[in-house]
Amino acid sequence: MKQIDDGQIKKDDQHYVLHAWAKQKNIHSKMIKKGEGVFFWDESGKKYYDMCSQLVYLNVGHNHPKLMExxxxxxxxxxxxxxxxxxxxxxxxxxxxxxxxxxxxxxxxxxxxxxxxxxxxxxxxxxxxxxxxxxxxxxxxxxxxxxxxxxxxxxxxxxxxxxxxxxxxxxxxxxxxxxxxxxxxxxxxxxxxxxxxxxxxxxxxxxxxxxxxxxxxxxxxxxxxxxxxxxxxxxxxxxxxxxxxxxxxxxxxxxxxxxxxxxxxxxxxxxxxxxxxxxxxxxxxxxxxxxxxxxxxxxxxxxxxxxxxxxxxxxxxxxxxxxxxxxEHLIDHAAAMGEVLAERLEKLYRFASVGDVRHIGLFAAVELVKDKATKEPLIAYGLDYGKDTVGLMSRFVGLLSENGFYTYSHESSVMIAPPLIITERQINEAMDIFENVLAQFEKNDLFADQTVISK
Ligand SMILES: Cc1ncc(COP(=O)(O)O)c(C=O)c1O
Structure with a gap:
C-alpha cells in the first residue's frame, strides 16, 4: 500500500467511514501508529497502556512476533x-x-x-x-x-x-x-x-x-x-x-x-x-x-x-x-496477574465515586456512582448511546486516555481488561494512572457536573 500522510488518512476516515455506535458528526479518530505488547502509540507519538485489549480481544498483546511471523x-x-x-x-x-x-x-x-x-x-x-x-x-x-x-x-x-x-x-x-x-x-x-x-x-x-x-x-x-x-x-x-x-x-x-x-x-x-x-x-x-x-x-x-x-x-x-x-503459559499468567489487579481494584473502594468493583482474572469493571449511599449511577440506564456522547463517562475515559490509560466504558462501568501478557509492574503503573485520574475528577467535583448530560 502506498504511503499516505496521517492528515489525509484522518480526513478520509472522517469523510467516508461510518463509525459504529456513534453520532458521525465531530468524530476525530486517533490512529495507532505502532503497537507492542500492552502498549500502543498514536500519530502524535503518545504512548498508551491498552487496558481493554482494544475490544477485549488482543489477549496476546500488540504485534506478537509469532503471529507476525x-x-x-x-x-x-x-x-x-x-x-x-x-x-x-x-x-x-x-x-x-x-x-x-x-x-x-x-x-x-x-x-x-x-x-x-x-x-x-x-x-x-x-x-x-x-x-x-x-x-x-x-x-x-x-x-x-x-x-x-x-x-x-x-x-x-x-x-x-x-x-x-x-x-x-x-x-x-x-x-x-x-x-x-x-x-x-x-x-x-x-x-x-x-x-x-x-x-x-x-x-x-x-x-x-x-x-x-x-x-x-x-x-x-x-x-x-x-x-x-x-x-x-x-x-x-x-x-x-x-x-x-x-x-x-x-x-x-x-x-x-x-x-x-x-x-x-x-x-x-x-x-x-x-x-x-x-x-x-x-x-x-x-x-x-x-x-x-x-x-x-x-x-x-x-x-x-x-x-x-x-x-x-x-x-x-x-x-x-x-x-x-x-x-507462554498465558492462562496461568492471567490468573496470577488477575490477583495483582484484584488487589489494586479492591483498594478503589476508598474513592467516593467508586460504587462497585467486579473482577475475575484479567476481566474487570469499576462501576462509578454519583452518590455511594444511594448508588445513583453516573448514567441512567439506556442513556449510554447518543445522549451521553459528551457526558461524564466519556470525559472520564477521555481523561484516562489523555493520561495514557486507554479503555472504554459502558453505562457507568469502566472496563479493565488488559492483554494477558501484562506484568505486575505494568498493572501497578496503569492503576496508578487510574487512581490519579479518579482523584483529579473527584477533587474538581467533575462527577457532580450535570450540564452536558442531556445534550
Ligand atoms: C459476549 C459477546 N458476544 C458477542 C459479541 C459480538 O462479537 P462481534 O463483535 O465479533 O460480532 C461480543 C462483542 O463484544 C461479546 O462481548
Missing part, C-alpha cells in the same frame, strides 16, 4: 471453500476441542461473535425442534439482527420489535438488586425460582435454549452468585432445554481459566467463541457443540453455512494463537 507464510496456503478439508481448519477444530469442556465434540466456524451466536440459535432450534430462545437483560451478544435480538441491553432497541419467541429474563446483578440478600446462595435461589416460573409460563416444550454469557462482559463483568449457573444447568436438564454459553469475550484465558465456564461445576451444551481465538489478528468465530448435539447432525442436515466458514488464513492464525497460549 505466521502472516509471512500466509501466501503459501491455497484458499479453499468450506466444503474442503484444510490443514488449518482441521487442526484448529481439534485444538479447540482439546481445551473445551470434556463433553464438547465438534466446531462450526463463523466469522466473528455475533454470527456465531446466530448460528448457535439455529443449531439449537434444529436440534430440539423447539423455537423459543431465552436470553438475559444486561447482556450483549452482538449486532446482527439475530444476536441483536439475543442481547438484553439497550443496543437491542434498534432491532425491535424483536423476533417472536426471543424471551428475556433477569441477570443476577446483586449490587443493583433492590433485595438485600443474606447470602449469595439466597440470591441464587431467588433468581432460579424466578427463571423456573418464567420457563413454566412460556411453556417448557417450546423452549430450545437458554443463552447466556456465563459472566456478562460489556455489561460490567457481572460474576454470578454461587451455584447460579449450575442451577440454570439443572433447570435446562429438567425441561430438555439446551444451555448455550457465549464465551466470545470471556473465552481463551480472559478470566484466568481457558473458558469462564471452567470456573464452575457444569458443562454447557453449546459454546460460542471469537475474539481470543485469533486475538483479532484475523477475524474468526465459531460454535462448539457437545457430543449429543453433534450426533443429531449425523443424520440431519445442518441447515446453515457461510462462504468463509473455517477460512484458511484465519484458521492458521487461530492455530498459532492457541500455540502461544500454551507455550
Amino acid at each position: 505466521e502472516f509471512r507464510h500466509i501466501g503459501e496456503i491455497p484458499l479453499a471453500a468450506p466444503g474442503f478439508a484444510t490443514a488449518s481448519k482441521a487442526e484448529l477444530a481439534r485444538k479447540i476441542i482439546e481445551v473445551a469442556p470434556k463433553n464438547m465434540a465438534k466446531v462450526f466456524f463463523a466469522n466473528g461473535g455475533a454470527d456465531s451466536n446466530d448460528h448457535a440459535v439455529k443449531i439449537a432450534r434444529m436440534a430440539t425442534g423447539r423455537y423459543k430462545i431465552f436470553s438475559r437483560y444486561r447482556s450483549y451478544h452482538g449486532a446482527t439482527f439475530g444476536a441483536g435480538n439475543l442481547s438484553g441491553e439497550s443496543r437491542r432497541f434498534v432491532v425491535e420489535p424483536g423476533i417472536p419467541g426471543f424471551i428475556k429474563f433477569d441477570t443476577p446483578y446483586l449490587y443493583r438488586e433492590s433485595i438485600d440478600f443474606e447470602s449469595e446462595e439466597a440470591a441464587t435461589a431467588f433468581y432460579l425460582d424466578r427463571l423456573n416460573n418464567q420457563i413454566l409460563y412460556e411453556g417448557p416444550d417450546s423452549i430450545a435454549a437458554i443463552f447466556m454469557e456465563p459472566i456478562p462482559g460489556s455489561n460490567g463483568v457481572l460474576v454470578p452468585p454461587k451455584g447460579y449457573l449450575e442451577g440454570v444447568r439443572k433447570l435446562c436438564d429438567k425441561y430438555g432445554i439446551l444451555m448455550i454459553c457465549d464465551e466470545v469475550m470471556s473465552g481463551f484465558g480472559r478470566t484466568g481459566k481457558m473458558f469462564a465456564v471452567d470456573h464452575f461445576d457444569f458443562e454447557p451444551d453449546i459454546m460460542t467463541f471469537a475474539k481470543g481465538v485469533t486475538c483479532g489478528y484475523s477475524p474468526l468465530g465459531g460454535v462448539i457443540v457437545s457430543e449429543k448435539v453433534a450426533q443429531y447432525f449425523d443424520d440431519h442436515v445442518l441447515m446453515t453455512g457461510l462462504t468463509y466458514s473455517g477460512h484458511t488464513v484465519s484458521a492458521q492464525i487461530g492455530c498459532a494463537t492457541l500455540d502461544i497460549y500454551k507455550e
Whole structure:
C-alpha cells in the first residue's frame, strides 16, 4: 500500500467511514501508529497502556512476533471453500476441542461473535425442534439482527420489535438488586425460582435454549452468585432445554481459566467463541457443540453455512494463537496477574465515586456512582448511546486516555481488561494512572457536573 500522510488518512476516515455506535458528526479518530505488547502509540507519538485489549480481544498483546511471523507464510496456503478439508481448519477444530469442556465434540466456524451466536440459535432450534430462545437483560451478544435480538441491553432497541419467541429474563446483578440478600446462595435461589416460573409460563416444550454469557462482559463483568449457573444447568436438564454459553469475550484465558465456564461445576451444551481465538489478528468465530448435539447432525442436515466458514488464513492464525497460549503459559499468567489487579481494584473502594468493583482474572469493571449511599449511577440506564456522547463517562475515559490509560466504558462501568501478557509492574503503573485520574475528577467535583448530560 502506498504511503499516505496521517492528515489525509484522518480526513478520509472522517469523510467516508461510518463509525459504529456513534453520532458521525465531530468524530476525530486517533490512529495507532505502532503497537507492542500492552502498549500502543498514536500519530502524535503518545504512548498508551491498552487496558481493554482494544475490544477485549488482543489477549496476546500488540504485534506478537509469532503471529507476525505466521502472516509471512500466509501466501503459501491455497484458499479453499468450506466444503474442503484444510490443514488449518482441521487442526484448529481439534485444538479447540482439546481445551473445551470434556463433553464438547465438534466446531462450526463463523466469522466473528455475533454470527456465531446466530448460528448457535439455529443449531439449537434444529436440534430440539423447539423455537423459543431465552436470553438475559444486561447482556450483549452482538449486532446482527439475530444476536441483536439475543442481547438484553439497550443496543437491542434498534432491532425491535424483536423476533417472536426471543424471551428475556433477569441477570443476577446483586449490587443493583433492590433485595438485600443474606447470602449469595439466597440470591441464587431467588433468581432460579424466578427463571423456573418464567420457563413454566412460556411453556417448557417450546423452549430450545437458554443463552447466556456465563459472566456478562460489556455489561460490567457481572460474576454470578454461587451455584447460579449450575442451577440454570439443572433447570435446562429438567425441561430438555439446551444451555448455550457465549464465551466470545470471556473465552481463551480472559478470566484466568481457558473458558469462564471452567470456573464452575457444569458443562454447557453449546459454546460460542471469537475474539481470543485469533486475538483479532484475523477475524474468526465459531460454535462448539457437545457430543449429543453433534450426533443429531449425523443424520440431519445442518441447515446453515457461510462462504468463509473455517477460512484458511484465519484458521492458521487461530492455530498459532492457541500455540502461544500454551507455550507462554498465558492462562496461568492471567490468573496470577488477575490477583495483582484484584488487589489494586479492591483498594478503589476508598474513592467516593467508586460504587462497585467486579473482577475475575484479567476481566474487570469499576462501576462509578454519583452518590455511594444511594448508588445513583453516573448514567441512567439506556442513556449510554447518543445522549451521553459528551457526558461524564466519556470525559472520564477521555481523561484516562489523555493520561495514557486507554479503555472504554459502558453505562457507568469502566472496563479493565488488559492483554494477558501484562506484568505486575505494568498493572501497578496503569492503576496508578487510574487512581490519579479518579482523584483529579473527584477533587474538581467533575462527577457532580450535570450540564452536558442531556445534550
Ligand atoms: C459476549 C459477546 N458476544 C458477542 C459479541 C459480538 O462479537 P462481534 O463483535 O465479533 O460480532 C461480543 C462483542 O463484544 C461479546 O462481548
